[in-house]
Amino acid sequence: MRPKIYLTRKFDFAASHRVYNPAWDEEKNREVFGKCSNPAGHGHNYELEVTVAGTPDPETGYVIDMTYLKSLIDEKVIQLLDHKNLNVDVPFLQGKIPSSENLIVALWQQIQALLPPGVELVRLRLQETPKNCFEYYGETLPPH
Amino acid sequence: MRPKIYLTRKFDFAASHRVYNPAWDEEKNREVFGKCSNPAGHGHNYELEVTVAGTPDPETGYVIDMTYLKSLIDEKVIQLLDHKNLNVDVPFLQGKIPSSENLIVALWQQIQALLPPGVELVRLRLQETPKNCFEYYGETLPPH
C-alpha cells in the first residue's frame, strides 16, 4: 500500500483591487461594499497556499520536487498577480468582481491546468489580511 | 454549478481560568490538573478562528460580508469572553469546567445560532497557547 501525502507550498503577492460591481452606480457600490469599494482602490499582501497530494516515488522519496512546483506556479501564476491591479491587469480575472471568493476559484483553474499526472490539486488557501482567509477544495454545489 | 468557499475570520480574547472540578477536593484537583488548577487561576491570549462555508452571490462575489461577520461575532460572543474570568463571568459557561474542549463546544452553539441562512458553520479552531490548539467540526458521537 502506498501512503498519500499532502504537500503545501506558500506564495506571496502584493496587489491592489477595488470591490466593485460595474452594473451598479457609485452610490450602490459604496452602500454594499463600504470601504472596500474606495474609488481609487486599496491593496493587500496576499498569501497563497497551494496543497497537492500524491504518493512518493520510491526512488526519490518525493511526491513532486518542491523546487519544480514552486518555479512552475511562480512563473505561470504569481508573476501575473504580483505588483498588479486585480481589476485591470490580470487576464484570467477579466469581467469578474475581484473578491477573494472569485479570485480563489480562478486560481484553482489556473493551477490545476499546470500540474503533472499523479499530482492532484486538493486545496487552495488565500489569506487576504492577517485576520481573514479563504479556502477552496474544488467542490461545487448543484444550482438552486 | 456553484463553487463552495470556506471563509475564516480570526478573533482574539484575553481571559483567565482555572481548570477545576468542584465535585473534587483541592488535593484531587491538584493531583489531576497540576499547575492548570492553581487556586488563584492563570490566563491566556486565546485565538479563535471561525470558518463558515457557502457559495458566492454573483452580484457581490461574496459568501458573506466579512465586516458584518466580524461585527456580529465580536459583539455577541467575543465581548462576553475578552478580559473575563471563564470560571465566573461568562453566562454560557456556567456549571462547566472551562477546559478548551468544553469552551469550543459552547462557542459552537453560540456562533451557530447567529449565522444567517446560506452560511454554514464548519470549523472552530481555538488556540490556547502558541504550542497547542483545539478544533471542533460540530460532529457528535453516540453515547457509549
Add this chain to the structure above:
Amino acid sequence: MRPKIYLTRKFDFAASHRVYNPAWDEEKNREVFGKCSNPAGHGHNYELEVTVAGTPDPETGYVIDMTYLKSLIDEKVIQLLDHKNLNVDVPFLQGKIPSSENLIVALWQQIQALLPPGVELVRLRLQETPKNCFEYYGETLPPH
C-alpha cells in the same frame, strides 16, 4: 529614580500605491522603479509599530493607557490610510512619492502631534511586506 519604559502598539492598514515620480515620463519611471511603478498600482497590508517612551505613573502603573493610545492613533491616522490609495486619497501625502521612506517620515509628524505631554515618540517601524521593513527614530541629518 524613575524607570524609562518603551511601549509599542501595532496597527494594520491595507492600502494601494504606485511608486512614481511625476517629473519623469512613463519610460523613465518603469526603468527606475520596475514593477513597483505598474501604472494601475499594486498594494500591501502595511503593519505599523508605534513606540513611545515615558515613566510609569505610580498611581496607575501605566506610562499611558494603551487603549487610549490605540484609539487616538486609529482615529486620527490609521483611518486616513486604511483601504485607501496612497497616491490619491491621503491629505498628508499630497505631492510626495509614496515610498515607505517618505510615508514613515510623514507618519512621524502626524503621530508626534497627537501625543500628550510626558509621552515621547521614539520609533516607528513600518512593514511593507513580510520580507522588508523601515524604521525611523526622528533623527535628522544636516543637508549635504
Add this chain to the structure above:
Amino acid sequence: MRPKIYLTRKFDFAASHRVYNPAWDEEKNREVFGKCSNPAGHGHNYELEVTVAGTPDPETGYVIDMTYLKSLIDEKVIQLLDHKNLNVDVPFLQGKIPSSENLIVALWQQIQALLPPGVELVRLRLQETPKNCFEYYGETLPPH
C-alpha cells in the same frame, strides 16, 4: 451525544539531512536532487504538529492531558530527532531516503504506537521551511 474534539500539539526539532539515493552515483543524485543533495548535507528547524481526536471525559473536560501528551512524544520521538543527522542517527529512518514524505510516514508509525486507547491519531503536519509543509492522515492507496 458526545462531541469529537481535535487536539493539536506543536513540537520543534533541529536536524540535518541530505536527500540522497545510495543506489545512484553522485552525478545522478546531484542531477535529480540539486542543492538538496549537497554531499556535506544541510539542515532545518522542523516543526511537527500532532493532531489527535477523542471525546472529553465529563469529569475532567479533557480528551487527554496535553502535558502528558507532550512529555510522551517529546521523550519517545522528538529526542531521537533533535540535534541529529537524519541520514545517520535515527533508528526508525535507517535505510530510508530522508525526504519529508518518508519522514512523516515514519513519524506516524512511531506516534500511533504511543497513544492510549480512546485517543486517535488523525493528522501529522511537518513544516520543513517557512515556505513548505507536508501533511499525512494515515491514508494509504492501493498499489498501481
Add this chain to the structure above:
Amino acid sequence: MRPKIYLTRKFDFAASHRVYNPAWDEEKNREVFGKCSNPAGHGHNYELEVTVAGTPDPETGYVIDMTYLKSLIDEKVIQLLDHKNLNVDVPFLQGKIPSSENLIVALWQQIQALLPPGVELVRLRLQETPKNCFEYYGETLPPH
C-alpha cells in the same frame, strides 16, 4: 579587537492579573482601568525576550551557552510566573500593581541578579498581547 554580540532568548508564560489600585474603591478602579480591572481578573500568554551582551570566548565561539541561560531563567524566574496569578502568587510582585510596566522593571531586577560576570543584561521585551509590547533597557530618569 573583540566583537560585542547581543543574544536574545525567548520565554513564554501564561498568567492572570487584574489591573487594580487597592488605594481606590471599585468605582474609581473601573473608571480608570476599564475592562483591565474586571474584578475576577483576566489573563495573557506573555512572551518575554531577554537580551544579554558580551564578547565570544575564542575557545567556544560562545558569549554564553544558550542552553544554560535558558535553564537558569526558566528555573529561577519563569517558574514563578507560569500558570500563576500576578496579583497573588508572585513573591517579587507583592504590593505592586501588576501592569506590564511594573512587571518588566521587577523582571529586570530578578534576571540581572542571575547573570554570570562578563554577561550584561541590556534589554527586556515583554509582549502582553499580539498587538502590544513593552521594553526596558535598565535606564532610569531623575525624579521630577
Add this chain to the structure above:
Amino acid sequence: MRPKIYLTRKFDFAASHRVYNPAWDEEKNREVFGKCSNPAGHGHNYELEVTVAGTPDPETGYVIDMTYLKSLIDEKVIQLLDHKNLNVDVPFLQGKIPSSENLIVALWQQIQALLPPGVELVRLRLQETPKNCFEYYGETLPPH
C-alpha cells in the same frame, strides 16, 4: 534637514553545522557543547535580517532600491550558505567554530564590503531557532 531611515531586508537559508573545537578531543567537545556537538551534525532554518541606513534620494524617495539590495546579498552571500554545511562548505567560515556569534561577525564583513556609498550597515540579526537570535552592530571592544 534630511531624515535618516533604517531599511531591513529578511533572508532565509537552510544549513547544517556542528559546534566543535578541533583543538579538543571528542569527549571534551561533548562535555562543553552537549547535543550541539553531535558528530554527524544537525541543522537550522536560519533567518538573517540586514539593516542598512541612509537618507532618501529626493528624486526616488528611496534610500536604496530594495530589489537591488536583495539581489546583491542573495547572490554574493546567501547562495554561499543555503543548503550548505557551515563546517565544510563556506569559504568565509574556514577555520572558525560555526557558532552563531562567529557566523554573524563573518556575515558583517561580507555584507559591509558589498554596500554602495551612502548606505551604511547598522545591524545584523540572525535567528537560529524560533527561540533564540543574535544581533551584531559592528561594535568592537578593546582586547582585555
